[in-house]
Amino acid sequence: INDTDSLYPKIATIQYPVAGQTNSAGRVGVLSAAGGATRWLQVPGDPRNNYIARMNWAGNSDEIILLQLNRRQNALNVSLGTARTGQVRTILNEKDDAWVDIDVEDIPWLSDGKRFLWLSERDGWRHVYVANRTGADPVLITNGAFDVISIEGVDQKTGWLYYIASPDNATQRYLYRTKLSGSGGTERVSPAALGGSHSYSIAPNASWAFHTYSTISSPPVVELVHLPDHQVVRVLAANSATITRVRELDFTPPEFIKAGIGGGVTLDGWMIKPPHFDSSKRYPVLIYVYGEPASQTVMDRWASTRYLWHQMLAQHGYLVMSFDNRGTPAPKGRAWRKVVYRKIGVLAAQEQAAAARVVQSWSFVDPKRVAIWGWSGGGSMTLNQMFRYPDIYQVGMSVAPVTDQHFYDTIYQERYMGLPQDNEADYRAGSPVTHAAGLAGKLLIVHGSGDDNVHYKGTEVLANALIANKKQFTMMEYPNRRHDISQGQGTTRHLFELLTKYCL
Template structure:
């Protein structure tokens, strides 16, 4: 009876707050965030720098036709010229322009390749239709007229712009633009064989989607071929779109099982018999993680990771002789990351290479035979990513941070490696910066953001970093959010004894330090990401500000092993102990926070996370029930043996060699320790972290007579965002659970 009255009061309070929010513009509503998109951030572009380095093209609305014009702006004067109007993109016999999803200029800027009518493949819209516009004649030509609509992927011009190659239904085609002749140059694609693109695991974990390359002379195409025969098939079930359920088969290699066999071949651009590189090593226990042509040669550079991903063998292979040579081998005691920072220099006698061999992520200049390696970016700091290598002026521009791991700034170093790094970003602009630079490094599209500043996109000159004009300031969004009754997140550091961790805190409105408030920890904790960054957090931060307005303190802590530029030792510390070291760090951080901040109520502690963060939430609740009392875990891995080979084995090794680590890092093995309140949520069509993980945990909790709440979202994927009202419904369900199980407000 009393429990019923308590929850009734809580619910009525929630309704009262919700009603007040409808009439108080200073309070956030979930509908504004997830339904009305009141706080949506505006973007700019996509931008394509023109090859003369004196202007850029972008997309702008055409009010008459309702689609986009492609417009050129000159730098620095800003002269505007419509290069391609929406009217020019109306197919013959039609009345509606093509909707531009993406576009690419030909090498001579005389033709335009347009990607339209797109469809999603796993994460991204990578298949659809392609058209080519001849700028001089105005002719608009649809490609692939003899192939099935919306099946084309990764179309790109040949080096002489006379042809376009693309993938359709697991085979590669070449189309002549002057005649419209289409030649299919691979013929064995289908079922288990994939040409020119990839299966699920290569796409998800190695970021490989576009799987073919034109040779510099346009005579050949080098490509990946995947054979998924022998890979275990996971079945998702669609129960809601027809009377009878529909199984959805997905070849998906789970930890310790058979991988796809992948090889690299070469075929003439006008067709013929493919030839294959006989790279040593079992193709199912090695990964061909990168392949690109050495400029102006018949050679490709191939990067081959072993299954444990702690060795990267770099090969130079000749597409004419099919001979190859191992020029360099990178090794690490833990794991290696693949980088895309390879640029050839000095008449192809040297190339740039990113490595952590000295304990920090740096750029090196390495000779083609691998015998000579020289450090370019010197110092005890990590480069986050390379922005531009300016060979003419002998500089590399890169993003890094030297003092604060939550921030990102532009630096440059001499390619000679003889000078100290020079910071280009002005010192006063605290936060994170990104740059899209011209080839000659004189101009850049600069994006600036921080915790209370949405993306501010400007044209700047370099290296003086002078702002020429603002392209998108998001001023209206900034004003809307500044007008809200919120306390912007505060960054702090917490010492847990072994290490000092970065964290942030959001405080409730009308915060009173003399009271004690419930705390909700937001967590990720795995090597693929970081939650403690001084950037504009978008809808995620707004959701947390909403929780703070309800009377919660929200905190996030980056434990060891997260994707933070703190050196190799930080990132590799988690090797072999996913879910173990991070859980330890999070628990110690929570206790240290309780000791430091008297206004944090250690009797009302919650945690939530998504994906790896869902796994972390479960581990913390099950292993430290004295600390964490309420948790919401979304789209989680309950047993690490259920996840894919490339990701899980990269950080944990093989299960046969790390049985204890796999057991101790998997929350399902500690489910019997649940004492507090637990809500679990999952999409049944999650192709990434399968609904199986959810069901197995449910079964284990039932076995141990543990009581919990659960919410399944039918035919939603890992993002749990598809179909009407999903995002709003999910957050409302979360808030209701917090309100009912972790009472809000200061005491």
């Protein structure tokens, strides 16, 4: 509801099926460029309970490749649809006890369209396979106890596959290559002397690439490189002025750390110490959290505004840190990522709390001055920490949170939690609103009333639960702002000044 832009309120309707409710139906048709009747593909299954997750031409203009997921997203059919007849045949299946990830946006075709590259976790790691359009079993190309993060390019002439991976450090990203035949080992293409995170846009012949490189403390540089020797041909964006300004600031370089939380589980983390850190003193802590399957927070990659804000808080005396629990998309194997199935908001909350307790045990930490903040799924995690572990945290700042998992959309929430009709107890256990009575510390909730991703309704429902439980809290609504709360003059500055004043 837009209350501010006209004399009377305006209502905007958003098509948004929430978990467990009826999905929209979709179908795939082919239409001649010259016009005429649409040929609808004969895709099997109820269109309201299956997703066409990807579709594209299948290496020619005669067939379309379809990636069809079932409603629970634990079974995937890769099919070819004939444009002239509409007939559909399945050529590849993927199944998983949790969910099937689709990691290919644009399927690379080989051998004049006879074969294609495919990413799968079927052996416990995300690897590249060569699949055949005839339906033969896919053949493994990459091999070993590591994850391929993404396919970047193919040199069919010389028989090389280029991909992003980081076998030894889940916080970084590098370009590797291996033979399309699967023979031989892997070669790191990104320079050994450059840590951090590397991304590439590789030319079709795989001889050239736009290369972007950054670290957690250094802004990105973009250059044109020759492959496979990675020789720099031209610097396209040196970012010199920004890099110089960052280096002139009174910053302490972040440290990458580990937190052993028991049960053989160790979490990656980073920590920013105040300038002139004195280990004989005790410092307050601010933990930045996300913790869901959509993203990592512990990356050796430039994070722009939030990184600079965290450094500013460190200048005011905070130890600022973050940890990636299991269930985040770190390249640590299928088991790491999918242990969280049907436990969103529960297992991650336990592991974040366990990491915070490790932090409290450090001699230079004031265990009675621990704050936490996060956005979106991190806002939800902040609430779960404040409500379920009030002995740890004194202050929480939750931005745009999912307060009740029943309110989020079907395709995301059901992927990781199943349907609420089958899993009601876990939906309730993982939802912060269930535990609102546990609040003991200071809590700030921030939300844009025009959020079309995480709806403002959830924050209103949580407010009612906190009021009913006689819990005091602070709440800030940004009128008509969406999920990123950036619309309108001065909004971003206002938001971060609000967060700053609340925790200082």
